[in-house]
Structures are given as C-alpha cells and as structure tokens.
Amino acid sequence: MADTSEAPRLTFRSYKSDYKPVWCPGCGDFSVLNSILKALTELQVKPEDTAIISGIGCSSRIPAYTSVYGFHGVHGRALALASGLKLARPDLTVLATGGDGDGFSIGGNHFMHACRRNVDMTYIVMDNQVYGMTKGQASPTTAPEWEGSKLTPQGTGINPFQPLAIALAAGANFIGRGFAADQNGVAKLITEGVRHPGFSFIQVLSPCVTFRPEQRDWRDIVRPAPVEPTSNLSTAGKRLMGDDGFNTGVLFIGNRPSYVAESGGGTDLAEIEKSFAL
Amino acid sequence: MADTSEAPRLTFRSYKSDYKPVWCPGCGDFSVLNSILKALTELQVKPEDTAIISGIGCSSRIPAYTSVYGFHGVHGRALALASGLKLARPDLTVLATGGDGDGFSIGGNHFMHACRRNVDMTYIVMDNQVYGMTKGQASPTTAPEWEGSKLTPQGTGINPFQPLAIALAAGANFIGRGFAADQNGVAKLITEGVRHPGFSFIQVLSPCVTFRPEQRDWRDIVRPAPVEPTSNLSTAGKRLMGDDGFNTGVLFIGNRPSYVAESGGGTDLAEIEKSFAL
Amino acid sequence: MTKNNTLTDTVSIALTGSGGAGVVTAGQMLVQAAANAGCYGLMVRSSGPQIRGGESAAYVRLGSDQVDNLGDAFDIMFAVDWLNVERFIAEIPLSENSLVICDAEAGDVPDVITATGAKIAALPLQKTAAETKGGRPNMVGLGILAALIGIADEAVEGTLEKVLGRKGSEAMASSRDCVHAGRELARDISQDGVTLQAQDNDAERWTITGNEMAGLGALRGGVRFVAAYPITPATEVLEWLAPNLAKVGGSLVQAEDELASINMAIGGSFGGIPSLTATSGPGLALMMESFGLALASETPVVIINVMRGGPSTGIPTKSEQSDLNIAVYGMHGDAPHITTAATSVSDCLFTTQWTVHLAEALQCPAIVLTDQSLGQTRAIVNKPADLAFIAKRETMAEGTENYRRYAVTASGVSPMSIPGMADGTYVADGLEHNPRGTPTSQAEDHSDQLDKRQRKLDTYDFGDHWAEILGDGETAIVTWGSCTGPAREACEQAAADGLDVKLISLRLLAPAQTDRFQEAIKGVKRMLVVEQTHSQQFYKYLRAHYDLPDDVKVFNQPGPLPVRPGLVHEQLKSWS
Amino acid sequence: MTKNNTLTDTVSIALTGSGGAGVVTAGQMLVQAAANAGCYGLMVRSSGPQIRGGESAAYVRLGSDQVDNLGDAFDIMFAVDWLNVERFIAEIPLSENSLVICDAEAGDVPDVITATGAKIAALPLQKTAAETKGGRPNMVGLGILAALIGIADEAVEGTLEKVLGRKGSEAMASSRDCVHAGRELARDISQDGVTLQAQDNDAERWTITGNEMAGLGALRGGVRFVAAYPITPATEVLEWLAPNLAKVGGSLVQAEDELASINMAIGGSFGGIPSLTATSGPGLALMMESFGLALASETPVVIINVMRGGPSTGIPTKSEQSDLNIAVYGMHGDAPHITTAATSVSDCLFTTQWTVHLAEALQCPAIVLTDQSLGQTRAIVNKPADLAFIAKRETMAEGTENYRRYAVTASGVSPMSIPGMADGTYVADGLEHNPRGTPTSQAEDHSDQLDKRQRKLDTYDFGDHWAEILGDGETAIVTWGSCTGPAREACEQAAADGLDVKLISLRLLAPAQTDRFQEAIKGVKRMLVVEQTHSQQFYKYLRAHYDLPDDVKVFNQPGPLPVRPGLVHEQLKSWS
C-alpha cells in the first residue's frame, strides 16, 4: 500500500465516480458499493494507487462506480487479473470484486488458488445466490430446492457451495462475512481485510431484489457470529463446516506471510547473456 | 452399476490390457493400476459396463492399461467428462483417474464442483506432488520449500493444497487416502468408494521416482489413521484441517443421496410441439 | 429460408417507452392479433443497459406471408414517452413517409425525431388511459395500431384473452376499454399503405423464437443430453430444452463453466447419447480446446453458438456475425470439423437438426452458428415440416473381433463401439493414436489419422443443403446467416428495378464445398458479399476456399444495427 | 534467418540408442567440440514415449557456417544398439552414400537399415569401452565421429573438460580413453565428404536453443512479468526466464492453469509492466477468450506459442505448424491483433523482441509462433546483435484533464494511463465502451472503437521486418517459420541447377501486409507455398489476404517429420 501520510484527507466523494449504476432499484450491490467507498475513505489510499478488478455480472460492474483504477475483465477471471496486477505492482492496493457465479462457479479454480497463493489483496463477493446478470439461474450458493430458474425447474438438487469453508480449506488468510444492508459493518470488514496481510476474503450477502425478492428477509436472519474470530485452523474448520451461512463478522484470521514473487534485480542483461557463450 | 449376477467370475486378467505402460521403472502408478484392477475384480463389474476417464499426465495414462472403456481426455477435464458420461449413462460404473496437477491445478474447479454435485462415481488421484509428465514442476500439493523445479528455483513459497479438506468442504460423499505400495489397502478403498453412493474421492500417495526420488521414504511415514471414519462434517473438518497428509484409510463417509439428472420421459415430441401452436 | 414472398405487403411498427410502459407486451399482442387475423409477423426486442426495467423498444413487422427480417424503415413509430429515445433511434429508421404517434403531454418531440421529417400525431395517450380504471397507454396504443393497420376487434380480443385471461376479468376489461378508446383516437389519424389484409389461413402456424427453434431442432435430431452454462443470448435455447428434454427422457445439466459443459457433452456422447451444448462467443472460446478433443477422439458433439457483438464481452444483447472466424478456424492443430449456419428464424430448426445428424454420421464435432437477431426474434411461422435427419451413428457390429476404434476406412468413418457393448472396449484419445487407439508419435500413424479425419468430410455427400440458392442472373449476392433475409429482400427490390440477382446463402461453412460453390457461381460475373462483421470475415473466408469472379464487392457492417435490405439494394444499384 | 551460407559443407550425423546409452550426451559433445574447432552446428533430439529412459536419438548437423535446419539425409548414423530403432528410422533418411556405424555385437543389422543400401561398419563398441574402467560406448562413438569428420583432439578435450570437469578426474580420464580408443577404431573406416574444416573464428558464438532465444528476446524487449503454466515444448522458455527475470528485477509466476496465466499477464500489463506468457496449442486454445479481453481493453500482452503436433493433445514432443489458424483467426468477434513467427533458432530472439515492442507500441495483444523444432534445437550461432526494439508504451501526459482512455485518435493508439498516475484513473473493459471506457451498445461507439482498433494495425509501419526476402526470380517460394531453413536450402539447391528462386518468408502473419506482399511478388510467375500442416493452413491464409499468381503449387507436409530441403527442391524441379 502506498504511503499517504502527507496527502490531505480524502473524502467518500474522492472515491466515487459520477456514473449511474445499471442496477435494479433496491439491489444490495448499491450498499456494497457504499461500503467499499467508506472503507477506502477510512484507509485513505490514494485513488490512483488503488485498483478494483472484477469479472462479469451485475456485481462485477462495481469498478466503474468508483474513481480508482479498475479492470472489468471477463467472467470468472477477476482473481487471476488481480493477482497478476498485485504481483507485478506490489505497491498498489488491490481489491477484487464480483458475484457468486463469477467467483465460485466459472471462477472457482482461481478462488481456491488465490486463497492458497495468499497474495496481499482483498476479495469481496456479493453473494445473491443467483446469476443476476443473465436473468436468474442458480449459482453454486443457491439452495438445492430453489425452483426459480428455467434451467433447473425442479431445483438444482445440489448441495450449495460453502465459500467460507472452501476459503479456509484452501488457505485464505482472513475470512469474513457481512450483510449488504449493514454498510458500516461491511466497510469495517473490508478495511480490516485490506489491512490484514495476504489474501482476505469477504462474502457479502447482497440481495437480488429482482430474481430473489425473498432475500429481503435476510435482514431478519443475519446475526453477528456469537464467537470471537479464531486463528486456529481446526477450530475454524469445525465452526465453518457447521455454519448456516448467516453468521457475520470476521470468522478467521490467519498469520501466514503474504506471497511475493521472487524478484531480486540488479543484474545486467549482458551479464546474463554470458552464460550462452561457448 | 450393471447387474452381473449370472456372469462367470471375472479375474484380474479380465481387466488388464496388454499394453506396456510408459511409466519409469518403479513409478508408484504401477501399483495403483494393480489396485484398480484388483478392485474391479472384487466388484465383478463387467469390463464393457465400466469406464475409466482421465486427463493428461503420467498417471492419466491408466485407462489404456485396463481393458474397460476409457477416455484419455484433455488436461484437467477428466471429472467433467466423467460426469457427463455418468449422467447420460447412469447404468455404467464410472471411475475417474489422474494426477495432482491434472486434478487440483488446472482441474481444480471441476474437482470442487464434482464433490458438490455428488454424481455417483469414484475419483482416484495419484498424488506425487509434482508434474511428472512435463518433467518435474511443482504441483499444488508440492511443499513450499521444494526447490527441484527450474520454474520455482527457490521453492514455490505457497502453502500446499489440501485435497481432502477441500473435498470435505466442497461436499464429497466419501473421502479416503491410500499409499500406492499398499496395493490391497488401495484396492479396498477403491472398492468401498465405488460401492458408496455419490462422489467418492481417493487420494493415493504415488511416488514419482524420477523427479521426487525422496518420496520412496513415504513408506516409512504413512500410517493407518488412528481414528474411525466419521460421517460428522464438523468432526471431519477439524480432523482434516489438522491432518499432516499421511493418515491413510477412509476418512469421511457422508450420507447424501447421489445426484441424478432430471429425466422423466414418456412424452411424445408432437405433444411438446403443440405448445408452439398459435 | 421461407417461402419466397414479395414483401411489399408488410407493415413495420416500432414501439418505445420507459421501463414498465409495457411496449414489449403491446408489441407481442399486436403480433399475436395479426396472427389471429391470419397474418404473419415477427418482433425483435431491444433494451437499455439496465438488468431490469429501463427503457425498451419492440420492433414489429407484419405481413401476409412469412416475414424473415426487419425492413428498411418503420411505417409507424409508437412512443409512450421519450425516455432515452436517442439510445434507440439509430435502430428506428424513419422518413417523411413515417407516422410517429406519441403522447401529447410527453413534452417536446425530440429533435432526432423531427429531423426525420416524419408526420407526428400527438394524441392524449395517458389521458385516455387514465379514463379507464387500471388503464394503461400501451393498450391504448394497441388499439390505435390495430385500427390503423386494419386488424379486426375479434383478433385483438382473442389475444387479450389469451394473454390476460389468467389475470382475471378486471385486467381484461380495462385493457379492452383502452383498446377500444385507442380505436377511437385512431379515427383522427391515418397512414398510407399499412392496411394488413386479413387472411383465411388454414396452415398450422406457430409462434416461436429462433432459440426455441434451435432447441426443437436438437430434440428432433435426437439430442438427449445437454450440458451448458448460461450466457446471453443463448440461454433461451437451454431454458426451452431443460424441461422438454426431461419430457422425452433426456436431461440437461447446468455446468460450472463452459470447459465443463463441453466436456460433459463429450462424455455423454462417448456414452452413446447424442449430446449438445449452447453458448455464445466468450463461451465458445473457452470450449475450443476440448472441441479439439472431440475432433481427435472422433466423438460427435454439437455446439450451438448464438452470436453477439464482439470482441471479448462485447455487446451481449446485440447481434453480429463476427464469430465466423473462430467457428471455422479457431482450433489448434489441423482440425477438420463441421460448421453450419441458420439462415432464418425457421431455419434454426432445420440447420440444428441437420447438424446433429451430420455430427453423428461423421463422428465429428460441429458448430451451429445462429445469432442474437435470429435467436431472440419471435416470429409467426408455418409449422416446420418433419425432416428425415435423425442422429444415427455407425456402431460396431456385434461379434466384431479385434476391434479397432480408429480403423482406417475408405469413408474415414470407423464404426464406434458404445459402453455396454462387449468386445468393443477401447480408449478414446486426444493424443495422436494408431487404429487401436494407442498413443503414437509416428509419422505414418499421424498422417493416416489426419487423412481419415479429413476424408470423412471430403467424401461425405452433404447434398443440396450446403446452401440456399434462389433466382438466377449474372449478378449474385453471396451471404450467410441472418443476412439472408435482408439480402433476399434486396434481390426482390432489385428485381423491381429489372435486375436479376442470384442469391447464394451458405448453410455449410465447413467443410468448404468447393465444387458445389464453383458450380453455383457459374455464369456469375459480379458478386456482392453481404455480412455483418467489421473485418470482412466472410469475404476472407470465401477467398480462402473458393475462386471468386474478378468483380467482387463487399458490403460488411458490424453490429449492432441490422443489415437493412435497402442498403444491400443500394450496393446492387451503384454497381455500374 | 542467418547469413546466407552455402550448405554443401555440412555434415549430418544421427546417433541412436536405448535409454542410458548416452547418445544425446555424445551428440551434444560432438556439437560442442565442433564449435571449439571454430565451426557451427545444431542438434535436435528425439525420444520415445517413455517419460524417462527409453530409447532416444540425437540428430546433429555441423557446418563451417551457421546451420539452420537438418539436411536431406544423414552422412553418418551411429547406433549404440538397435533398440526400437524402427521408431526413429523415418526421421533418419539414409542412402547408399551413408555410413552406418554400429556395434559388432549388437545383433543383426535391422532390415530397415540394410534396405537403405548404406555402408555398414560394425565395430567393437562395447568391447572397446569395456577395456577402460567406467568406459562407455557413446564416448567411443564420440571418438570415432570426431576422427571421421576431422575434429582435432584439443577441441574434444575442451568439451570433455567443460562437461565432465565437475564429475572429477576419473570420469574425465575414462571418457578421454574411450575417445582415443574410438579414434583408433576409426582408422579402419572412412566416409567421403564429411571432413569439417576447422576455422579461425573470432566471432562471439553462443550455444543456445530457440526457446532460450525467445526467453532472451522477451527480456531484451523489456518483459518483466511472466505468468505461465508448464507445457511441452514451451516449458524451457519459462525455465530459462524464471531465474533470469528475477535477476533483472522482474518475476515469473507459475499459474494454476492457462486461463490464469494469460489473465495474470494482462493484470501485470495493466499495471504498466510489459508482460508475457508462453504455451503450446492446448494452452493457447484456453487463452483465447482472455486474449480477446486484452484486445478489447487494449492491454498489451505477448503469448509465445511453441507449436507441436495437433489437434488436441496431439504429439506433444514433435513439431508442426498447425496452430497458424488459431493464432490468426481463433478469437470470437472482430479481433485485429498481431501474430508473428520466428524463421530460425536465432530469429526466435529477434521475433520475440520485436513482437514485445509491437504489442507495447500498439497496445495490442500479440502471438509469437515458434515450434518444437526451433524451440528445442540447440545451435551454435553468432551472438545476436543488440536491437533497438524495446517496450515503449505511449502513456498519458502528466496533467491531462478529463482523461479518455479510449480516445479516438488518428493513429488508433490512445495514450494509456498506468496505476499510480494521478488524473488517469479509468476502468479497462472488455465490454464495448465509449472513449471514456463506459460500457455502451450504441452502433456509433462500437464502430468507432472497432475502427480504432483496426486502424492501429493498418496505419502502423512495420518496416521491412514483415518478411525475410532473399534472392530474385520468376519463381518464388513463400513460406514461414521453421520451413524457412529448408526452403532456403532448396533455393540453393535450385540455384545449383541454374534456377533462380526468390524466397519470401513471412514473419508478420497478422495484420496482413497486403501492399508489401504484392510488391514482393511483383514479377513472380510461379509460386511454391511450403508449410508443415496437413490442411494447407498457410496456403489458405495467403489466399484469403493476398492475390496470388495463377500458377501456385503447395507443398504441405504435416508433422512430425521435418520438411527436408530436397523435397522442396523436387517440387521446384518438377514444375515444368
């Protein structure tokens, strides 16, 4: 993260762009956008030293609504793009954002390997248990009995993906869950995630009011996790394997050092070329 | 699995082909091949009702050394191929096989989703913590300090992938680990895996004597897991998150029903076409 | 392509409005009502960037015979309001011959509209609707439009009943009242040449989209296993297939991504079940590695690729023909395979069914190209005839000894064994292999298998279906896919000028049909190539595989605007 | 391509043997010894299906000037034993002019060998080796071969020291003894026209493979970030780059798959660091979707694609030119981009470096095509000159107001801002966008951006590097990549017959250089197209983009056998 000590204090508006989101009125992603902007304000990173990388989906539209650098990539590849950026430019603050389809279905492999690789960046998934952008198909986190998609008219019949348990098993260094409507809570999670070294993963339950209107009821179900964050893998494993998906807060804090690409420098190319001489 | 009650008893040789493996002398995969053939003999499935599907790698060459149907697919996609086959042809006994690179690196997403989807098939990974076929690069399960690959001359610096913990978090219905040299033990695991409904995952520690000669020492380290198999997710989660990778045996047995594709049948196409009439 | 109708007797109507204004509903009802009156028609929808809501537009074209494409200009534009109308205006060609109907209270008519010189009829739409409880201006519009184009009340009534029947009598009543009020308003305005002739029509007619046609073609062709990942504008193929596959004993699986879906389909096909997936550009790109696996392992599989604007994520909701290159050339290695293209909404059925047949007969993967404009257009068409093309794979004879899966045969096709067949076990392989399927890197094996995979396609008789050929003349249009409709209409326009133009629309893009093509252009002196790409992909494809006459002109236009018949006609006119 | 040497003064030697026989080591030492004697040469290795061990072969060609390719036949074959020699024999053309040296006790000379009519010299190889403690027949062979071709003892000694020095004096001593014993054995045999002239050679010479050349080209061009996934035969590019990137302050990351590696490289490049990945056919196929992202978002990135036999997994260890199609056409949507091809082992450096420069200058993704035969051949070459091509991206001027990342400029290139630059923040997007980068589906924006992306390539001056052009004449060979060497040698053979042949080898495949090509073939009446594919991909590519003379012949041969100069020469001879 770049040093920002001498700069004048940046405000919420410094991080916001003037584009009007394409989202449906009431979409949870509006709140998540606000939380990201609040977190950046709290972090006081310079917009030009910050980048938000996303894939494809309603939620993946977020970069354009901020005033930092952004990359709206292709479906499922946000974490690979973000990893490349952070590895090549370790001085930047890098966030990745996207949806449950983007991150856990087509992007599932990068998710696991990003957790494992532990590059110092923060990944925020707006989980609405549906493919919003393509008009309402089941995602990996969709409950097996949900019959709202024409592709799976009898429900998927498949156990939902457990992002936090996978993140833990894969080696993420910071794992949290928030609820979109709790903008300050989510902002705090993001702030902590960015400050924590290594790969931070934050699942935000973010209702899709159009294809999953029943998700409005989430506000009655979510609760702060009744236990303190742990840094013990076995304890966290036990907890997250039994989790019902509605405990919010920081759920695991690891202490692995961030991965940094090998890069010594200082050698002249001509020196290197000598190895080819007869 | 097809009914085999009236057939004469099939022998080990009934499942073996006459091709000479391309493997290096001493490769653990020879033993795994034997274990698979033993398991098939024990299961008495007809060769023509059985299929082994693999990706690319030394270990993925296995199908050709058996006499059942096989598909040597492309790198990383064995589980998708196998899932399609089993979903379209639920009457067949389907095994998928491959290596740690094939299954956990390029194929990692299908691994997670196959665990989750829980189609009734058995996946055997010959884990040698290296890319054998491409002459010795680090795989996801390679220890971070291994310096044997020119691509990662200082070691990968990355925490190894925990296949069993991931399988559990992703929803596999049967999880076991064996050691190649213990041919009967592995055969038993495979037999049980095939008999257990849903997606069974068996990691076999299978030394690469060429690029990881030190893996010969595994025989001194592996041990039967000191605890009974559990079907409790939280217990298994705690156990597998703390596992050192050398406990063998059945480590988790779930009770989720297998996924079967929706397929009623019986309607005439002409009937369906009526819905288009004005 | 459908019956050769003369398209002078069509009416084109654009309906626009903000989200919730119901212009799409009104448009659909208008088409339905025209169908009830014995006519044909189609509707294309267009919407803004919003996921839900936001402004939208419906483009309707009605006719006394089948309509394959939008026309040159709109006879009538009906605007409930002016919200973001500039987003659509490029899609709505108007002229001084057009009539624009708008709400008298919707504010100033935008400059982009007045600039066209169209007649403006500002009517009290909202006000009239407000007079009925629950009344809505879109239904007033439906009444106005029905009156202007001469659709009788019963035809509209029938539609209201069909669409709103379930919603209860109150909704019915208020809509009916609005429609009648609209008819009254229409008395004060008129528009020339838009009266549709109601017909006695005994033909069984369907209302169906191109995507549904493709799904049905797959089903008719024998596909019983589908694995896919949602993507605009292909999702509706899958949405139609999911429940209907189950009804006929097949199944559809939603995969985790396109890498999985193509491999699942290959797995299903290896199991003997004709299998398919559907996608669009980005998904097709992800499938190409494994398409090669199907090709090398000779496992049939069909990909329906519904093209959208590219490159990259591009313009997901709009049409373009720019996936031609990847569909014909996008594989690594020498990769003879099948690529076909549907020439109209109806032809999505024929082409898909035929392609399933070809893939199975040749044990070869195939790509069917359609596009957003075919796939998402809803049309009134005659019920398509039953076709003889069904999946039929040459399988191993029972009792075969010493079975060789990749035997080098004269036709190039080797009988395939299917799991369950005794004595037929083999390992399908994407590594180069010998006839038994054992991996090899020997030159002889490689060339034997390369030859055989090529020979399958070279020696097969694709018959007349390789292209749609209409008319005759020294001038020819060569085109493909959704440009076929506009090109055909351009030929008719040219015929009216006295110029005979031959139309050749390629349905089979790969393998190239060199002899047939050269035969088809015998006597052709001037050739106009028509395509919807920016980089002239089709023209370059033609150059690569066929000898073209010296005088070739290319009319290429990228998406998102449809290729208009008149623009093609201009090219013909300006030739010399 | 290197200096135009006359290749009559070269010697070709094949060494074969079972695993562990050390023929590859002996071959390498032979090349090294020849280099010590002031000569040039190259070695290609070939091995059986086994991962380790198994039989293998080394093909050596030595000369007094740089050698770019294998020749028509082998002057000498040295066989330690006959294990699976039939696997290699198609790769080892022998004639009655060849000399085959084998072990007198290795059993009957195989029919495939005797059938060639070659002279056989059965010598006591094993026996001689056994006379020395630790002695091995491959070193005896080294001695025989050095003697036959006239390499002095000091040159061989130097090599032994360099290679075996570390292994201690015992290994040195026994090898030296075997070599000397070999020299003694050689007294009894002889072979005409194989004496290499030792040279005083002051040029700084390198021993290097094409893959290392490509890696060095990337480094010289300014690449400082690489993400990749191992794949044969591209891995050595990465293996060379990993430690050396770190030395110059860059880095290499092993990604989880090719989807990740291309995206990581794009991410690095977005961060302002010239970035690259390397792969082969299957991996390239997986990268194509995201290649389109780089293209649409105008983020430079370079893929080195080392071609192998296809389709699908194909023949991973053998060479072919069959990824031409996917490299030029394999993207969905209209996708103007850069594709280049290296024409020789040495040229892997030039072409890679130039391509990095082009990608950065044009903010456009690029594919460099090399192949297994260039990449894995180790050659003695003159040290390549330093080139002016370094990565230089046009970046946003400081203090720019109202920055528009995708501004529509005359050149098509828009200044790029790099994270860290204030006032330059923007969102790179693969959705179609307006100049600011905001997603749009408007026709005007789409065509503006399509035009601009095409214009970058159309207006850029690629200079003379688009092709290697040699000689003149009414007959021309048009070729590319690793066929260049054999084609050049064929021209020389034709020249000896009195036929002047112009050689045109394309280094820039996309964008097509129409004017330059037409200029280059002015006066050419007969054209021979030479390529290593089964489906004439290069010929079809040429047809698509260029006007060819009426008299065109195509010599295409799929892998795995190399294209031999003599076969090309035959084509020239048989013309009329």
Ligand SMILES: Cc1ncc(C[n+]2csc(CCOP(=O)(O)OP(=O)(O)O)c2C)c(N)n1
């Ligand atoms: C390769 C590819 N496949 C499919 C798509 C179509 N697609 C776009 S967004 C999306 C799913 C989005 O779901 P999610 O990530 O949950 O985001 P949401 O819209 O729900 O926020 C899909 C399948 C695509 N753009 N690219």
Ligand SMILES: Cc1ncc(C[n+]2csc(CCOP(=O)(O)OP(=O)(O)O)c2C)c(N)n1
């Ligand atoms: C798309 C693609 N990328 C890369 C490769 C190259 N490749 C072949 S096998 C392999 C790794 C094999 O490792 P693993 O699965 O562990 O098998 P092992 O050889 O160790 O048994 C790789 C990277 C390929 N064939 N295809």
Ligand code: SF4
């Ligand atoms: S469809 Fe759902 S996720 Fe997408 S913008 Fe609308 S409410 Fe949000």
Ligand code: SF4
């Ligand atoms: S390289 Fe390793 S994994 Fe491959 S065959 Fe040899 S020992 Fe086995």
Ligand SMILES: [Mg+2]
């Ligand atoms: Mg979602």
Ligand SMILES: [Mg+2]
């Ligand atoms: Mg391995």
